[in-house]
Amino acid sequence: xxxxxxxxxxxxxxxxxxxxxxxxxxxxxxxxxxxxxxxxxxxxxxxxxxxxxxxxxxxxxxxxxxxxxxxxxxxxxxxxxxxxxxxxxxxxxxxxxxxxxxxxxxxxxxxxxxxxxxxxxxxxxxxxxxxxxxxxxxxxxxxxxxxxxxxxxxxxxxxxxxxxxxxxxxxxxxxxxxxxxxxxxxxxxxxxxxxxxxxxxxxxxxxxxxxxxxxxxxxxxxxxxxxxxxxxxxxxxxxxxxxxxxxxxxxxxxxxxxxxxxxxxxxxxxxxxxxxxxxxxxxxxxxxxxxxxxxxxxxxxxxxxxxxxxxxxxxxxxxxxxxxxxxxxxxxxxxxxxxxxxxxxxxxxxxxxxxxxxxxxxxxxxxxxxxxxxxxxxxxxxxxxxxxxxxxxxxxxxxxxxxx
Amino acid sequence: xxxxxxxxxxxxxxxxxxxxxxxxxxxxxxxxxxxxxxxxxxxxxxxxxxxxxxxxxxxxxxxxxxxxxxxxxxxxxxxxxxxxxxxxxxxxxxxxxxxxxxxxxxxxxxxxxxxxxxxxxxxxxxxxxxxxxxxxxxxxxxxxxxxxxxxxxxxxxxxxxxxxxxxxxxxxxxxxxxxxxxxxxxxxxxxxxxxxxxxxxxxxxxxxxxxxxxxxxxxxxxxxxxxxxxxxxxxxxxxxxxxxxxxxxxxxxxxxxxxxxxxxxxxxxxxxxxxxxxxxxxxxxxxxxxxxxxxxxxxxxxxxxxxxxxxxxxxxxxxxxxxxxxxxxxxxxxxxxxxxxxxxxxxxxxxxxxxxxxxxxxxxxxxxxxxxxxxxxxxxxxxxxxxxxxxxxxxxxxxxxxxx
Numbered sequence: 001x002x003x004x005x006x007x008x009x010x011x012x013x014x015x016x017x018x019x020x021x022x023x024x025x026x027x028x029x030x031x032x033x034x035x036x037x038x039x040x041x042x043x044x045x046x047x048x049x050x051x052x053x054x055x056x057x058x059x060x061x062x063x064x065x066x067x068x069x070x071x072x073x074x075x076x077x078x079x080x081x082x083x084x085x086x087x088x089x090x091x092x093x094x095x096x097x098x099x100x101x102x103x104x105x106x107x108x109x110x111x112x113x114x115x116x117x118x119x120x121x122x123x124x125x126x127x128x129x130x131x132x133x134x135x136x137x138x139x140x141x142x143x144x145x146x147x148x149x150x151x152x153x154x155x156x157x158x159x160x161x162x163x164x165x166x167x168x169x170x171x172x173x174x175x176x177x178x179x180x181x182x183x184x185x186x187x188x189x190x191x192x193x194x195x196x197x198x199x200x201x202x203x204x205x206x207x208x209x210x211x212x213x214x215x216x217x218x219x220x221x222x223x224x225x226x227x228x229x230x231x232x233x234x235x236x237x238x239x240x241x242x243x244x245x246x247x248x249x250x251x252x253x254x255x256x257x258x259x260x261x262x263x264x265x266x267x268x269x270x271x272x273x274x275x276x277x278x279x280x281x282x283x284x285x286x287x288x289x290x291x292x293x294x295x296x297x298x299x300x301x302x303x304x305x306x307x308x309x310x311x312x313x314x315x316x317x318x319x320x321x322x323x324x325x326x327x328x329x330x331x332x333x334x335x336x337x338x339x340x341x342x343x344x345x346x347x348x349x350x351x352x353x354x355x356x357x358x359x360x361x362x363x364x365x366x367x368x369x370x371x372x373x374x375x376x377x378x379x380x381x382x383x384x385x386x387x388x389x390x391x392x393x394x395x396x397x398x399x400x401x402x403x404x
Numbered sequence: 405x406x407x408x409x410x411x412x413x414x415x416x417x418x419x420x421x422x423x424x425x426x427x428x429x430x431x432x433x434x435x436x437x438x439x440x441x442x443x444x445x446x447x448x449x450x451x452x453x454x455x456x457x458x459x460x461x462x463x464x465x466x467x468x469x470x471x472x473x474x475x476x477x478x479x480x481x482x483x484x485x486x487x488x489x490x491x492x493x494x495x496x497x498x499x500x501x502x503x504x505x506x507x508x509x510x511x512x513x514x515x516x517x518x519x520x521x522x523x524x525x526x527x528x529x530x531x532x533x534x535x536x537x538x539x540x541x542x543x544x545x546x547x548x549x550x551x552x553x554x555x556x557x558x559x560x561x562x563x564x565x566x567x568x569x570x571x572x573x574x575x576x577x578x579x580x581x582x583x584x585x586x587x588x589x590x591x592x593x594x595x596x597x598x599x600x601x602x603x604x605x606x607x608x609x610x611x612x613x614x615x616x617x618x619x620x621x622x623x624x625x626x627x628x629x630x631x632x633x634x635x636x637x638x639x640x641x642x643x644x645x646x647x648x649x650x651x652x653x654x655x656x657x658x659x660x661x662x663x664x665x666x667x668x669x670x671x672x673x674x675x676x677x678x679x680x681x682x683x684x685x686x687x688x689x690x691x692x693x694x695x696x697x698x699x700x701x702x703x704x705x706x707x708x709x710x711x712x713x714x715x716x717x718x719x720x721x722x723x724x725x726x727x728x729x730x731x732x733x734x735x736x737x738x739x740x741x742x743x744x745x746x747x748x749x750x751x752x753x754x755x756x757x758x759x760x761x762x763x764x765x766x767x768x769x770x771x772x773x774x775x776x777x778x779x780x781x782x783x784x785x786x787x788x789x790x791x792x793x794x795x796x797x798x799x800x801x802x803x804x805x806x807x808x
Contacts, residue, residue, distance in 0.1 A: 252785065256657045259781050260721040285781065285796055288789035317664040377663050377689065381656065385692035392689060 001348045003066070004030035005090030005098035005180070007083075007169060009038045011048050011209065012234060013058035014226045016101075016187075016202040021063045023185045024099035032065040032345045036089045037336065038075035039372055040245075040379035041316070043082050045308025047245045047379055049209055050237045053394055056337035060402040061229035066342030067400075068093065069334040072371040073323050076312050078138065083168035089330050090180060091173070094349045097181040100169055103160035105186025110163075110170040113156040117146075118175075124149060137303045139164070162187055201225060213246055241383050241391075247308075249382035251290040254315050258284040261314075270313045270323040276302070280314070316378050322367045331368050335359045337400030359399050405752045407470070408434035409494030409502035409584070411487070411573060413442045415452050415613065416638060417462035418630045420505075420591075420606040425467045427589045428503035436469040436749045440493045441740065442479035443776055444649075444783035445720070447486050449712025451649045451783055453613055454641045457798055460741035464806040465633035470746035471804075472497065473738040476775040477727050480716050482542065487572035493734050494584060495577070498753045501585040504573055507564040509590025514567075514574040517560040521550075522579075528553060541707040543568070566591055605629060617650055645787050645795075651712075653786035655694040658719050662688040665718075674717045674727040680706065684718070720782050726771045735772050739763045741804030763803050 004024045010017060025033050037059065039052045048055065056067045074085025090098050104110065117124055127148050131141030146158045156163050170182045203225040211222045212234070219235050226234075238244065258266070258280050266277035279297050287293035290311075297307055312318075333355050338346070346357070358364055361373060373395055380391040408428045414421060429437050441463065443456045452459065460471045478489025494502050508514065521528055531552050535545030550562045560567050574586045607629040615626045616638070623639050630638075642648065662670070662684050670681035683701050691697035694715075701711055716722075737759050742750070750761070762768055765777060777799055784795040 252789075253657065253660045256660070256782070256785055259785075260661075260719075260778060262721075262723075265721075286793045288793070315664075317666075317669075319666075374664060378660070381660055381663075385656075389690045389692070 001031045001345050002028070003032045003034045003093065003095045003345055004028040004183075005093065005095035006033060006035045006064070007070075007086040007090070007098065007100060008035045008059070009042050009048070009205070010035075010055045010059055011038075011042060011046075011205050012050065012055065012212075012226065013062055013230045014203065014205060014208055016204070017059075018062050018227055019202065020099075020101050020185065024183070025063070027099055027183050027185060028097045028181075030096070032341050033063065034066040034068070034090065034093050034095055034342070034345075035059055035064045036068050036070045036086045036093075038070050039072055040375045041072065041076050041312045043075060043077070043079070044305045045076065045310070045312045046247060047250060047312075047382075049212065049244045049246070050234065051379070051391065051394070052336060052376070053400060054233050054237050056400045057402075058227075058230045058233050060337050060339055060400060061233070062227045065339050066093075066335075066345060067337040069336050069372065071330060071332075071334070071368050072316070072318070072375045073368050074330070076309055076318075078306070078309075079165055079168045080171075083165070083172045084328075085330055087169055087172040087178065087180065088176075089333060089355075091176075091178045092330065092333055092353065092355045094352055095180055097183050098169065098173070099183040099185060100162070100166045101187040102162045102166040102184045103187060104156055104163050104166070105184060107170075107182055107184050109156040110167055110182065110184065111174070113158070113167065114171050114174050116155060117149075120149060135301055137301060137306065139303060209246075212244060241387055243382065245379060245382055247290040247311075250315055250378075251293070253378075253381060254290065254311055255284050255287070255293070257314055257317075266314065268319045268321075269310070270318050270320050271306070271310045272314070274301075276307075276310065280310075316371070316375050318371060318374075322371060330355060331366060332364055333357045334361070334369075334372070335399045337402070339402045339404050341404070361396060405435045405749050406432070407436045407438045407497065407499045407749055408432040408587075409497065409499035410437060410439045410468070411474075411490040411494070411502065411504060412439045412463070413446050413452070413609070414439075414459045414463055415442075415446060415450075415609050416454065416459065416630065417466055417634045418607065418609060418612055420608070421463075422466050422631055423606065424503075424505050424589065428587070429467070431503055431587050431589060432501045432585075434500070436745050437467065438470040438472070438494065438497050438499055438746070438749075439463055439468045440472050440474045440490045440497075442474050443476055444779045445476065445480050445716045447479060447481070447483070448709045449480065449714070449716045450651060451654060451716075451786075453616065453648045453650065454638065455783070455795065455798070456740060456780075457804060458637050458641050460804045461806075462631075462634045462637050464741050464743055464804060465637070466631045469743050470497075470739075470749060471741040473740050473776065475734060475736075475738070475772050476720070476722070476779045477772050478734070480713055480722075482710070482713075483569050483572045484575075487569070487576045488732075489734055491573055491576040491582065491584065492580075493737060495580075495582045496734065496737055496757065496759045498756055499584055501587050502573065502577070503587040503589060504566070504570045505591040506566045506570040506588045507591060508560055508567050508570070509588060511574075511586055511588050513560040514571055514586065514588065515578070517562070517571060518575050518578050520559060521553075524553060539705055541705060541710065543707060613650075616648060645791055647786065649783060649786055651694040651715075654719055654782075655697070657782075657785060658694065658715055659688050659691070659697070661718055661721075670718065672723045672725075673714070674722050674724050675710070675714045676718070678705075680711075680714065684714075720775070720779050722775060722778075726775060734759060735770060736760045736762050736768055738765070738773075738776070739803045741806070743806045743808050745808070765800060 006024055021033050040048050059067050070086050074082055124145055127145035128141050131144045143159055173180055173182050201224050208222045208225055223231055263277050266272050283296040376395050377392050380388045410428055425437050444452050463471050474490050478486055528549055531549035532545050535548045547563055570588055577584055577586050605628050612626045612629055627635055667681050670676050687697055687700040780799050781796050784792045
């Protein structure tokens with residue numbers, strides 16, 4: 001049996017994701033599709049709309065055979081670290097390839113660009129530092145430095161968001177000489193950041209979330225952009241919890257924490273540096289919403305997502321020492337959900353696994369799993385008091401199982 | 405000019421307090437009544453029903469001439485430290501006497517008991533330790549040890565709550581040999597802990613709060629137990645903020661903090677000791693209310709109020725080092741409100757003050773004033789987001805002034 005890996009957030013699962021799963025399976029002629037998925041907090045520094053369990057169900061219902069969790073310590077990081085963790089887990093799962101969507105659509109320019117930048121890394125890093133010293137954010141400086149290198153034709157357009165992310169995946173695999181092969185399929189519809197919903201049945205997750213959150217419970221509005229199972233799971237979630245999860249609901253907690261934490265405590269939080277703790281404290285008291293707070297804190301030097309990630313780390317009280325302890329690779333494979341095919345695959349590779357496979361937490365100790373559990377507990381805190389304990393208990397039950 | 409001091413919480417101000425103010429003035433034949441009043445969090449480990457500013461207005465409208473704040477570092481402490489701080493501030497204000505209500509009603513038994521216990525402090529402390537080792541709470545062990553001493557008749561009944569508190573005031577004054585004279589008046593009506601409202605126009609603050617909180621906004625129910633000005637101020641507060649302040653409203657913040665704080669962080673919080681941090685963490689996740697949480701955490705060894713005070717310190721993130729730093733006496737006199745007579749008195753004594761008199765914060769730095777400001781900010785967090793900043797800004801404005 002062989003597996004193709006995909007790196008996902010499924011926030012929520014939509015038709016574009018279904019297309020990606022189908023095409024990935026075809027591209028690698030794979031028996032199973034294994035997804036490594038972010039937990040309760042996402043790469044852009046946002047709470048997931050719904051629990052990781054509901055998102056796992058969506059994935060299994062729409063063609064994924066096996067879902068494992070990308071630990072918090074990778075999921076809430078800049079693209080480079082996010083990619084390293086995700087690719088390492090797919091490699092640990094013995095996937096023969098992984099496949100991502102990109103604007104580019106063919107894999108060679110990714111690989112060529114990787115080798116080109118590797119050979120010129122000194123020059124590139126020098127330029128990168130220069131642009132950062134000029135006050136640019138890291139992604140902006142990265143793009144400018146790359147542009148300056150005037151790469152020969154045939155290289156990647158690194159101004160496109162999915163190309164950037166894909167480049168990080170390829171780079172993670174090649175730099176570690178993993179046997180896993182990178183593959184890509186072309187994204188033709190719905191830009192990563194598109195927010196308008198259109199007639200096109202493929203919309204971005206951002207657009208779908210906006211549809212769900214702006215209209216509150218209006219799930220019918222996003223019906224045509226998602227598989228029927230996604231719609232059903234969203235509706236069920238909303239009936240059970242009366243809400244989806246979004247930043248504004250956590251604002252009272254974040255504000256409380258920023259107001260009461262000493263500056264020296266904020267400085268212990270991961271990614272809090274360069275004095276941003278003073279800006280956070282300065283603007284928290286007078287802000288009445290997360291949006292208003294973010295707009296005040298934002299500067300040219302910090303991207304919106306970087307500040308959001310800092311806010312996630314403050315919210316979850318994630319300290320520098322918890323994120324940077326010792327070995328930075330994944331320490332376990334946490335199984336979130338599985339179907340028959342996924343189970344057969346796991347039987348097949350079980351003896352070849354280098355990392356412990358966890359299907360129930362409790363057996364494993366350590367910063368990384370504790371962070372995952374704490375992040376889940378924090379994610380529950382926007383629910384009604386009587387629903388929080390139930391949500392949190394789910395963490396300690398076995399994975400989602402779907403028999404096909 | 406001479407002043408009589410009173411030690412108060414006014415949560416809220418009621419007819420019994422008005423009686424106490426009038427009788428205190430008479431007892432000392434004083435020109436002015438100066439009150440030292442708790443800020444946003446109270447001795448029993450509860451948030452005040454309304455802001456300290458509204459409570460100051462109540463006091464000034466009902467015969468108090470001068471209100472100063474009992475700093476958080478005294479106000480949220482066991483009776484002994486509470487009393488030390490309050491009496492030291494009244495002494496610093498050059499009050500010639502202070503007057504408290506007690507079940508006893510005459511001052512001699514307080515003074516006799518103080519001298520009796522002073523002379524037998526070794527025996528007493530031995531017994532106290534013994535009873536504590538048997539698993540009793542501090543107040544319980546204190547009462548048992550005192551009872552064991554079989555004091556001669558004429559001594560105080562230290563099983564009565566207001567006698568206990570008064571004894572601490574007397575002890576604070578005598579042990580430091582302050583020139584301030586202790587006085588007491590007899591409380592005849594409404595036990596300290598009474599919760600039922602009756603036909604009697606004097607009800608306990610506990611009973612009045614219960615009337616206000618159980619029926620939510622039903623201020624008419626408590627009308628006959630409070631001066632007209634109190635009623636008006638309560639009504640105005642509720643119209644402005646749509647709520648009073650009580651523990652359940654802070655439960656989401658407390659729960660969040662307990663869930664996300666590391667055990668080592670909880671251990672840094674003032675009064676968190678003997679492993680109670682594990683109990684707090686154990687029961688926070690599954691509790692859906694503050695009341696439910698408290699009932700689970702409660703043990704024989706800890707009084708309800710002691711656990712509530714611990715919860716206040718966690719809520720305000722008050723560390724051991726902040727409460728116990730260096731000199732434990734008051735560092736300033738913070739003026740909350742004043743009328744003409746109070747102002748004349750301050751003019752009169754200004755040159756004799758040993759402590760800085762603060763009428764606007766900002767000039768003074770240090771743990772104590774920072775705690776006061778932080779406690780106010782936390783107290784605001786149960787209000788609507790758009791009201792929090794206004795509430796908090798009040799902290800930086802001049803005192804309440806009433807011209808008579």
